[in-house]
Amino acid sequence: MMDSKIATIQDVARVAGVSTATVSRTISKPDVVAKATREAVLSAVAETGYRVNTTASNLRRQRTGTVLVLLPNIANPFFSQILAGLASVLTPAEYSMLIADTQTGPDADQRLTHYLTSGQADGLVVLDGTLSPETLSGPLVPPAVLVCEWMGSTLPSVRVENARGAALAVNHLADLGHRKIGHVTGPPGNVLTETRRDGFCRALADRGLPVHDDWILEGDFTMDSGAAAARAWCHLEDRPTALFLSSDEMAIGCMGALQSRGIRVPEDVSIVGFDNIEIAQHLSPGLTTIRQPRTDIGVRAAEILMDMIASKTKDGQSEIITVHLIPRGSTGPAPE
């Protein structure tokens, strides 16, 4: 009570008049100790204010109690909801999240390998689609779940129907009468970029619509690149009447830039994004987009990882998360 030092298991054992082993058992498997002893121990715990020292427990149990989350950029709000989903599963399971930014700062690759091989984590959640899959092989790397598409990787993953999402966007626009549909991609080399673009092109073909290379503009998921795409669109001779952008952030940047130039959305051009970030519904007009349930994504990834850790395997299930079209005011009938 008076002491400012935290109580140890020894203190509890002394107060309860039992051995430290019994205290430990009472806490981790209460049912194997006799009722009377258990009560004595629990009241000693309460009296001393004892809390297990996680560090010591982890050392003894040869685990770290940590899950490493690899993401490209902490400051990107896109990930925060996935993190919330992860946390909602990890925290109750007594794991803490160690968040590592894979892009910020120099020698990212080296830091990464350091993390992976340093035995700092019992498991891995990878949110960065640009990482090379080889990085994640090797005997010292803990069980990992990918939260992104990844060509040729057999690791368990939680993925989103990216191609189908793109097709939903195209079909929605085609249903509105658009025949000239453009696309703004993510950064080259990113798997999301590829799968969404492929889905886009295939859907166009399925609808018998032209795939026009000039109408496929390169972006990088940021608002700035969306604004740049808007400028590029203005300079096109033959302009598409609708644009599908590979992220809401780009769509917002694009829509803002268009509106600033007096181009009306959706009267002059229809806009579809991807993600359904919160702000999409608060813009004017509201942004038509493809909804990804980001919290669910985090939850499922964490659940799969917990299963893998519990069963001491590097293999786990994979899961595809369904996407939906959310129609709003930024899309309308094709002009003319």
Add this chain to the structure above:
Amino acid sequence: MMDSKIATIQDVARVAGVSTATVSRTISKPDVVAKATREAVLSAVAETGYRVNTTASNLRRQRTGTVLVLLPNIANPFFSQILAGLASVLTPAEYSMLIADTQTGPDADQRLTHYLTSGQADGLVVLDGTLSPETLSGPLVPPAVLVCEWMGSTLPSVRVENARGAALAVNHLADLGHRKIGHVTGPPGNVLTETRRDGFCRALADRGLPVHDDWILEGDFTMDSGAAAARAWCHLEDRPTALFLSSDEMAIGCMGALQSRGIRVPEDVSIVGFDNIEIAQHLSPGLTTIRQPRTDIGVRAAEILMDMIASKTKDGQSEIITVHLIPRGSTGPAPE
């Protein structure tokens, strides 16, 4: 090489032909070992692929290597940049961030006390202005830095010029000729809410402008509450010609809702936000706002905390971060 088990300090000692103590020294204070031994040890480290086991090191050194970050809601993108700033200092200092959501889930208060008293962290960064200061007193609570205003607390803090920011907004609007200026606040009880509202009222008084209770609307920092404020504004008999909202998110929600109703910004009403979140410049019109350098905030908080931990004190410096007005298209001359 062949073994899938990670090497320990013993393995390195054996390979290098020295004691474990020497290996430990070579790694933590290289200058106290002889050059020859150091080289032998380092090559043994390379050969074995040794990495220090942080858990064991922490246990022995009676520290946790962890800084606990308390925030109201992980999913709120507002905090992600502060986190990035924190991480940029903490990671090189060999501390990892444990992020705890203080609002999500039940018994938040209890979980919090649990965290604080469980000795899980060497330091604390508090981003949640609604926490009760008493929670952070007590002998078992580690050194803490507050990143928010907090009445009557003497803990070290990194704060923003909230009152001055509000005054900047008011003066900007008054300079544009507005005499009827309204305000949308944050949630009641929040310190940001209070200080910004007070700054707002004082600035109005300083300019000889009326403080009209009907023109002070309650929000909660979310876009939804901004949209609600827009609806409330529409129902006012005597409408202010300008609104200062206590967060960009509210300003965005408000502006979107106004525009959807055909009300023009800034011709019919001028809008000023607070934060300068990234999207502010991509809206149409761009959002006039008060810039808070969020990454810097995180950096300074982490630096102060590292100092406190290093010098084993619970007292540290405090710092006020300067804010700036960023004028954009959402503000214009008063109508008439």
Add this chain to the structure above:
DNA sequence: CTGAAAGCGCTAACAT
């Protein structure tokens, strides 16, 4: 059902 004892891997006195 409970206790004794042996470490997990590391660091920091203390010796030499």
Add this chain to the structure above:
DNA sequence: ATGTTAGCGCTTTCAG
């Protein structure tokens, strides 16, 4: 400058 030694606080056989 280096080695010896004693734990940090906990969990887990292994006996009883």
